[in-house]
Amino acid sequence: MRVIHAQTITDTVARLAIEACCHLPLSVRDALSRAASQEPSPAGREILAQLQENASIASAEHMPICQDTGLAVVFAELGQDAHIVGGDFEAAIHEGVRQGYVQGYLRKSCVAEPLFERTNTGDNSPAIIHLRLVPGDRLHLRLAPKGAGSENKSLLKMLTPADGLDGVRQTVLEAVQTAGPSACPPLVVGVGLGGNMEVAALCAKRAAARDLGSRNPHPRYAALEEELLTLCNKTGIGPQGLGGRTTALAVHIEWAATHIAMLPVAVNLNCHAARHASASL
Amino acid sequence: MQPAARQLCVPFDAATARSLRAGEQVLLSGTILAARDAAHKRMVETLEQGESLPFSLAGAIIYYLGPSPARPGQVIGAAGPTTAGRMDPYTPCLLAHGLRGMIGKGYRSAAVAAAIREYGAPYLAAVGGAGALLSRCIKHYTVLAYPELGPEAVAALAVENFPAIVVMDVHGGDWYRTGQAPYCEL
Numbered sequence: 001m002r003v004i005h006a007q008t009i010t011d012t013v014a015r016l017a018i019e020a021c022c023h024l025p026l027s028v029r030d031a032l033s034r035a036a037s038q039e040p041s042p043a044g045r046e047i048l049a050q051l052q053e054n055a056s057i058a059s060a061e062h063m064p065i066c067q068d069t070g071l072a073v074v075f076a077e078l079g080q081d082a083h084i085v086g087g088d089f090e091a092a093i094h095e096g097v098r099q100g101y102v103q104g105y106l107r108k109s110c111v112a113e114p115l116f117e118r119t120n121t122g123d124n125s126p127a128i129i130h131l132r133l134v135p136g137d138r139l140h141l142r143l144a145p146k147g148a149g150s151e152n153k154s155l156l157k158m159l160t161p162a163d164g165l166d167g168v169r170q171t172v173l174e175a176v177q178t179a180g181p182s183a184c185p186p187l188v189v190g191v192g193l194g195g196n197m198e199v200a201a202l203c204a205k206r207a208a209a210r211d212l213g214s215r216n217p218h219p220r221y222a223a224l225e226e227e228l229l230t231l232c233n234k235t236g237i238g239p240q241g242l243g244g245r246t247t248a249l250a251v252h253i254e255w256a257a258t259h260i261a262m263l264p265v266a267v268n269l270n271c272h273a274a275r276h277a278s279a280s281l
Numbered sequence: 282m283q284p285a286a287r288q289l290c291v292p293f294d295a296a297t298a299r300s301l302r303a304g305e306q307v308l309l310s311g312t313i314l315a316a317r318d319a320a321h322k323r324m325v326e327t328l329e330q331g332e333s334l335p336f337s338l339a340g341a342i343i344y345y346l347g348p349s350p351a352r353p354g355q356v357i358g359a360a361g362p363t364t365a366g367r368m369d370p371y372t373p374c375l376l377a378h379g380l381r382g383m384i385g386k387g388y389r390s391a392a393v394a395a396a397i398r399e400y401g402a403p404y405l406a407a408v409g410g411a412g413a414l415l416s417r418c419i420k421h422y423t424v425l426a427y428p429e430l431g432p433e434a435v436a437a438l439a440v441e442n443f444p445a446i447v448v449m450d451v452h453g454g455d456w457y458r459t460g461q462a463p464y465c466e467l
């Protein structure tokens with residue numbers, strides 16, 4: 001049995017928070033530069049160039065790519081043969097978020113309660129934790145800060161089987177068109193299909209946080225990712241909604257088994273600041 | 282090649298506001314206010330009670346912004362626009378109290394579009410998510426009111442060559458619509 005110390009988890013989460021917020025993944029920067037070379041709209045090309053410059057400045061100056069450094073979403077895969085000592089697993093993650101957001105000069109955007117007082121917690125804790133128990137003895141952590149501009153434009157529809165593929169296309173299109181410039185296109189569109197209400201939403205979130213350039217392993221879903229990307233880029237929304245053919249950099253799909261009477265579809269939009277950082281302990 | 286951006290002093294007067302056209306690129310220099318969700322709620326609550334604000338809205342331009350904290354030696358952290366639509370319920374009231382322009386990102390409601398025409402106050406967009414780049418155009422950041430709101434406090438920003446594009450002009454022009462139309466293939 002491998003021993004993992006809670007303090008190591010805290011230190012790692014703090015480091016990942018700063019890394020994710022200040023350093024745009026290379027795959028996203030490559031996608032922006034590819035898009036810039038193919039974008040027919042002059043205003044669109046200009047914006048794509050500015051976004052690349054922004055990423056370079058952020059990285060060089062250890063400044064956040066975007067001021068909305070989001071809620072800290074942590075995907076944790078814990079090997080069932082690992083043993084955590086020296087503190088609570090979840091508390092260690094929350095503490096890591098606290099330290100990372102304070103030490104990294106990241107914005108504190110978390111309010112403690114949603115409706116009445118909405119008091120800022122002051123340190124961006126608590127994190128949102130999605131834990132999966134997996135074989136092995138390692139702990140894999142992936143931190144994906146998620147801002148509100150794109151998150152607020154999420155969409156969930158409980159379609160029925162008769163709605164089928166066309167219903168999925170319409171739902172994705174509705175999400176992207178309703179969001180328009182508010183979600184800071186070019187987007188990474190996460191689509192969750194199947195499961196039930198909450199599984200579809202979580203599939204969409206996992207899809208939005210996937211590495212750019214990754215494909216769904218199932219060939220039909222991989223083909224659908226391509227088809228939906230083409231569809232999104234026909235909307236004309238373009239970079240920042242000012243017109244163009246680069247509305248999305250990618251569409252990612254994650255799916256799950258579902259009920260004979262259901263076809264849940266969730267869409268979670270990620271902005272061009274498709275930030276994440278990972279570590280294995 | 283894009284046409285050169287128009288240099289503009291902020292805040293601008295009513296005649297300048299009327300002269301701006303949807304799609305025009307501008308570089309703003311001068312002073313603007315930063316305010317977002319919580320500050321908007323407070324401003325409107327104060328005005329509706331017949332009280333005055335601790336700063337003047339007359340002729341002012343509000344940038345929908347909640348920056349990340351400055352590191353020691355920096356003026357401000359990342360400082361890109363936030364979604365303007367969340368301010369829609371408060372905007373007509375502020376325009377009625379003299380606000381002359383807004384900078385943000387995203388679509389506005391029909392009520393705001395009407396108020397933009399009625400009060401002659403255009404809506405401009407800055408590049409969302411380019412917070413590090415835009416921070417370079419901000420030379421001073423001074424909190425004016427509601428410091429307890431942290432990143433949501435109202436602040437005065439001294440800006441130099443701050444890039445923006447006129448999205449909704451006071452004549453009904455809407456660049457989101459016009460700019461997207463040639464590329465829409467649906």
Ligand code: SF4
Nearest residue numbers: 066147149184271410
């Ligand atoms: S949608 Fe993304 S890029 Fe745009 S402001 Fe929010 S976090 Fe930043």
